[in-house]
Amino acid sequence: MIDKQQRIAKNLILRSKIIQAVRDFFTSRHFLDVDTPVRIPAPAPEPFIAAHPAGDWYLQTSPELCMKRLLSAGFPKIFQICKCFRREERGKRHLEEFTMLEWYEAGATYRDLMDHCEHLFQFIATALPVDGGIRYKERRIDLSPSWERLSVEEAFIRYSSSTMDEAVRADTFDEIIAFDIEPRLGMDKPVFLYDYPAAACPLAAPRPDRPNIAQRFELYIGGLELCNGFTELTDPDEQRRRFAEELARRQNSGQDITPMPEKFLDDLYLMPPAAGNALGLDRLIMLFADSESIDEVVAFTPEEL
Numbered sequence: 461m462i463d464k465q466q467r468i469a470k471n472l473i474l475r476s477k478i479i480q481a482v483r484d485f486f487t488s489r490h491f492l493d494v495d496t497p498v499r500i501p502a503p504a505p506e507p508f509i510a511a512h513p514a515g516d517w518y519l520q521t522s523p524e525l526c527m528k529r530l531l532s533a534g535f536p537k538i539f540q541i542c543k544c545f546r547r548e549e550r551g552k553r554h555l556e557e558f559t560m561l562e563w564y565e566a567g568a569t570y571r572d573l574m575d576h577c578e579h580l581f582q583f584i585a586t587a588l589p590v591d592g593g594i595r596y597k598e599r600r601i602d603l604s605p606s607w608e609r610l611s612v613e614e615a616f617i618r619y620s621s622s623t624m625d626e627a628v629r630a631d632t633f634d635e636i637i638a639f640d641i642e643p644r645l646g647m648d649k650p651v652f653l654y655d656y657p658a659a660a661c662p663l664a665a666p667r668p669d670r671p672n673i674a675q676r677f678e679l680y681i682g683g684l685e686l687c688n689g690f691t692e693l694t695d696p697d698e699q700r701r702r703f704a705e706e707l708a709r710r711q712n713s714g715q716d717i718t719p720m721p722e723k724f725l726d727d728l729y730l731m732p733p734a735a736g737n738a739l740g741l742d743r744l745i746m747l748f749a750d751s752e753s754i755d756e757v758v759a760f761t762p763e764e765l
Contacts, residue, residue: 464756471749471757474588478745479541481587482561485580486539491563494538496526498545502721505706506662508634510547511718512556518718519545522738523562524663525724528692531564532730539563541741552753553684553743556762561744564692564736570664570675573689573737574652577679578605581650588748596682596750599647607650615641615653628657645680652677662702664690679739681747689737696728 487493503511503521511518520526523540530538544560565572581603585594593602616624619641627633645651654677658666661674675691693699703720711717745757755761 467751468756471745471751472759474749475745475757477588478584478748479741481584482541482580482741484587485583486563489537491537491539491565492535494527494530494535494540496523496530496540496542498543500526502719502724504663504721504724505703505710505718507660507706507709510716512545512547521546522560524736524738525721527562527564527736528731528734529724529727531566531732531734532727536566536732537564550762552755553746555742555754555758558754559741561739561741562736564734566732566734568691568735570654570677570689570691570735573735574607574609574654574677574679576737577652577687577689577739578607578650584744584748590748594748594750596684596747597752599682601646601682602649607652609652609654610645611655612653612657613655615645619644624657628659633657633660642680642685643683646682646684650679650681652679654678661690662706663693663699665693675735684743684747686743686747687737687739689735691735692731692733694728694731694733696725699728700725 483493498520499514499517500520501517503518504525509521511521522544523542527538527540540562542560543557545557547556549556563576582605585603592604593600613624616622616627616636620627620636622630622632622636624633627636645653655667656674656676658664658672658674661676664674664676667673667675676689678688679686707717707720742754742757746752746754749757751757
């Protein structure tokens with residue numbers, strides 16, 4: 461018990477240093493540190509994400525909608541570190557209340573955000589300091605640039621007996637990603653998995669040359685998924701159609717139905733082309749702390765309250 465307490469105490473000090481380094485990284489690049497409400501009237505309808513009710517409103521599953529409204533209001537480079545809440549998410553890598561880093565930049569694309577991720581991790585490594593890499597689950601992972609960029613189509617060919625299109629048609633896409641592909645990504649060097657099927661990305665813009673592919677990426681290090689970034693969909697009519705489709709799917713499957721986020725859709729008419737990224741800070745700290753459990757990098761777990 462004492463060893464565990466000492467390890468957690470050490471990790472909490474590391475957590476503070478990492479969060480300060482994240483703030484320093486973005487403020488040094490002229491991003492505005494913003495603070496948006498945690499309790500909102502309508503979360504974004506997204507597959508596999510369930511919001512916690514808070515009275516007649518909801519605890520945010522992400523600050524995404526409010527931050528995009530700030531982009532629409534003329535703030536071109538913004539970031540936020542905040543608490544987010546998702547029902548029925550508890551495990552070695554999940555908490556129902558967790559800490560999120562999100563950032564958005566007008567005029568950027570998902571490829572620019574991949575570069576941001578590389579620079580952010582190298583900035584943190586220098587601030588700690590970490591000498592060129594980290595140890596995670598008894599492996600040394602090299603953080604030096606450049607990181608591999610692997611398309612989802614290529615990943616299915618490399619690690620699966622199915623193609624991406626076959627998996628989408630058979631409704632086995634998420635299962636193959638979770639069990640066959642994710643555990644093998646980023647074991648020696650970080651990997652960006654990019655260009656997901658558009659049907660799985662309700663808030664991402666499609667590729668102009670391939671409308672069935674979304675301009676989306678996820679970052680994997682040591683088999684751990686760390687972030688989800690994409691070029692933003694800025695067509696309010698298409699966004700409304702996608703939200704309505706997800707709400708209908710939820711209703712047909714007996715899931716909770718949330719209101720349509722009308723004020724976000726109204727402001728989307730004014731939003732410039734942009735890209736945004738959501739990065740789980742607890743998981744990032746797990747990585748630098750060489751911890752396999754999220755419980756070891758937070759001050760309190762739900763079971764301790």
